[in-house]
Amino acid sequence: MGGKWRVAVRTPVGACSAVLIVVVGALAVLAPIVWGAGAEATDTTAIQAGPSAAHLLGTDSLGRDILLRVLVATRLSVGLAVTATLIGLVAGVLLGIAPSVLPRRLGRLVTSAVGIAVAFPALLLALFLAVIFGVGMQGAVLAIGLAGAPSFARLTQTLAASVAGRDFVAAARVAGVGRLRLMTRHILPNIGEPLVVNATIGAGGALLAFAGLSFLGIGVQAPDYDWGRLLGDGLDRIYTNPAAALAPGVAVVVVGLAFNLFGETAAAMLGTRTRRLRPAKPAEPAEPAVRRSPARPVRDAPVLAVEDLRVAFGPVTPVRGVSFTIGAGEAVGMVGESGSGKSLTALALSGLVEQPGTVTAGRLEFLGTPLPGAPQREVRRLLGSSLAMVFQDPVASFNPTQRVGRQLAEVSEQHQGLSRRAALGRAVDRLRAVRVTEPERRARQYPHQFSGGMLQRAMIGMGLMASPRLIVADEPTTALDVRVQREVLRLLSGVRASEGAAILLISHDISVIAQTCDRVLVMYAGRIVEDMPAARLREGxxxxxxxxxxxxxxxMDTDLDRPxxxxxxxxxxxxxxxxxxxxxxxxxxxxxxxxxxxxxxxxxxxxxxxxxxxxxxxxxx
Structure with missing residues (x-):
């Protein structure tokens, strides 16, 4: 990150913004200390005097030096603009995440209110709010901050929606993470950078808005002064001493430009950020081919029982009456072309189908508990502790802003009540169980520092943080090369043998299903068209x-000369x-x-x- 900023400030725009920000920051800190007394000193012999050697920009109606007052006003002007921007950012983020954590009707009401507020120009909204909050510095800060909140709220909603569909969010939901924790731990950290960039650019607008309110007499009141108030005082003498009005106006323009250039530099730096290169992994020794683990006896009560499962999006029903059971320790494969409804069925079983999708079933029981109609907290606890989900893309399955060990430990903290240290220790143990090399060091690394196969192992390790009775693996080997595919499939078979967990393996590759599963479910157009033992698949x-x-x-026997x-x-x-x-x-x-x-x-x-x-x-x- 430091290297990227160094590269950014070497560009003309970056260098200019860096110089301006440093100068403005230094003035805001030092000007009141160095020139504060001089800015308040009156010179009765030079009241409303023009520029001179003693007063480079002249004096005001009380004989005070205009240049010193402009310099000293930097702290209050910039401080108020930054404060208003922070208020707008915090209020906007809270409004932006509200629809995700509030009940649906209340969330829609908040979204509608934000949409209406965004339609109004921010400056007009600030004037309206300033009248409500009252004349003065405090009212102006609140008015400008809240006037900028709708734009931040709309941006937060848009960014959060783009992140909410990622696999690592779905994995956290399966693990039983609550909505508020989901937003604060998994979504907000991934949208923080664009919010900060927009806040930096927005600070320039807040500075201009504050200067406008003070110019109109609504903002800063005597004896305090900012650039807007100085501009209003100097406007009366624009024809006799233009410098009295131009100096605070130029200050507003220059500092506003500094904020905007800094925001543009940050946006360019973040926009061109490239993924870090992963070091090449040494080739691991070849392993024997995957073999089907001996089937465990299926108990009378199935782990998962599904009858007439349907998933609908309005009038469209992509999953139409799916029925099957999975016994304890059984490996069931679900195969079919893309669009056959395999992944959507898995999402429905895991409670991950979002509105406007609806899930209905004649029977949908997991470990004897009917999932439809059960209290949400009970369902979340059951799925989080007894169901493990392995997604197709291992890179998208992990939160890029958190260390891998912390993400695994979150499951034990949520469902087993372990302390932070104990949960992290169990995470290291689970990484070791799925054959991740140097698990203590790996637990402290970020997902981008893992290879694809190692991330998929870590994803399986996350599922083993509790005691899963069912592992749903949705295309777990599609994004991996053949050698790593074999390793992941062997690992799933080993977990099944050691943990006694049932497996629902979803794939478009019927050969993979035939090698690793006891039973095969063939899906086509949202329905199961064949359910048979995997041992009879080739001939039966x-x-x-x-x-x-x-x-x-x-x-190996395919004639290469034929299509x-x-x-x-x-x-x-x-x-x-x-x-x-x-x-x-x-x-x-x-x-x-x-x-x-x-x-x-x-x-x-x-x-x-x-x-x-x-x-x-x-x-x-």
Whole structure:
């Protein structure tokens, strides 16, 4: 960071802003000390005198030196502008985060009020508020600060919305972090820089607004004085001694320019910030291929029971009646093309579907607790302590402003009541358990200092901070190379064997599912079209879509001289679902019944939703 600032101040704009800020800061501190007495001294022999050797800019109506008063007024003028800006920033941030932490109706009311306030020019709003708060320095500070709050509130809302969709926020929500802590620990630190940059630029506007109020007689009152008041006093003599009015006016312009140039320099520096280069990681020894862990006995009560799960966004329903169960220690794979509803199903199970999305289910139980209708605090505690989520992008899954160890420790602090030191110690232990090298040192590092595979291990370690009964891994290997993919899959299998946790592995790669899971759920167009044991997948798949997915995966025996097998056509859009079977337009076995009636999943160990399943691998559906 220091190096980037040094580079920034070497540019013409950066150097100019740095010099101006240093000069203004020095004047604000030293001018009242050095020239304070001289600015108050009266010279009765030179009342309203013009510029001279004794008084370079002349004197006022009491014979006081105008130049010294302009210099001394730097502290009050700049101090009031900075104070007003801080008030606007704090009030704006509070209004900006209010919709995220308040009840929905009250949050919408705050958002509407901010929108109305933003429509008014800030200076007119400041004049209106100054009349309400009363004439004087205090009223003017409050008026200008609150007049600037709506713009900061709108900026905060926009920035927070852009961060709220990141995976590390979702991970914190799954871990049971409350909304207020989520905002203060995970969202605000990631939007602080643009807010500070805009506050720096806004300080110039606050300085101008304050000078305007004082010029009109609403702001600073005698015997205090700022540049606006000096400008008003000197305007009466603009034709006899222009310097009396020009000096405070120039001071306002120069200091306002200093604030704006400094803000532009900071914005340019932050805008061109590049990601730090990660040191190359030494190649790790190759490991044997991933093997399916022996299935643990499934108890009578499933870890997760889902019946007729639906996720809707208004009239569009991307997930349409999904039903399945996961037993204790069982590894279940969910596979399908992009847009089939896999990830949305996982988000619904984890309570991460936001408005305007709605989740309904005939049955949605986790560890015997019905999730819909249960108290939010109880659901958050249950999911935070017994459900672990591993997201697709390990880089986006961690808060870039916090050390990795602190992020892992937050889970134990929230749900196990551990002290900060004890939680950090457990975080180090969990990093060691997922084979992160030098866990004590790694826990003190930031996410950008980790490789992608190491971050994915740390993400799994975060899930192990409590005692998870179910690990939902949503495309955990997509962003990783083949070698690291194998390591992560082996790690998940090892966690399953050692912790007894069930796994729901979501992937578009049917080969990965076949190697690591006990059971396979094939999704298409928001529905499960086949549910079967993974051991029978290669030879026993019955749905035409499942067989098409298997045929599209090349292997060592694939003829390289022939084009790769592809599934013709495209999946239907959720808002344009065809009548009958959604796969019928792409299916070579489709008949008239397929285009008019939607088949239901059969009720057997091998469930398939098809009117004409492949009969080579079993009896009728």
């Amino acid at each position: 798949a019955r749905h035409p879509y499942t067989r098409a997915l298997l045929a599209s995966v090349p292997d 790769l097998t592809v599934i013709p056509g495209r999946p239907p859009e959720p808002d344009r679902m065809p009548p009958g079977c959604a796969f019928a337009p792409r299916c070579p076995r489709a008949a008239d019944r397929c285009r008019s009636e939607d088949p239901e999943l059969s009720r057997s160990e091998h469930r398939v939703a098809c009117w004409h399943p492949d009969e080579r691998s079993g009896g009728p559906a």
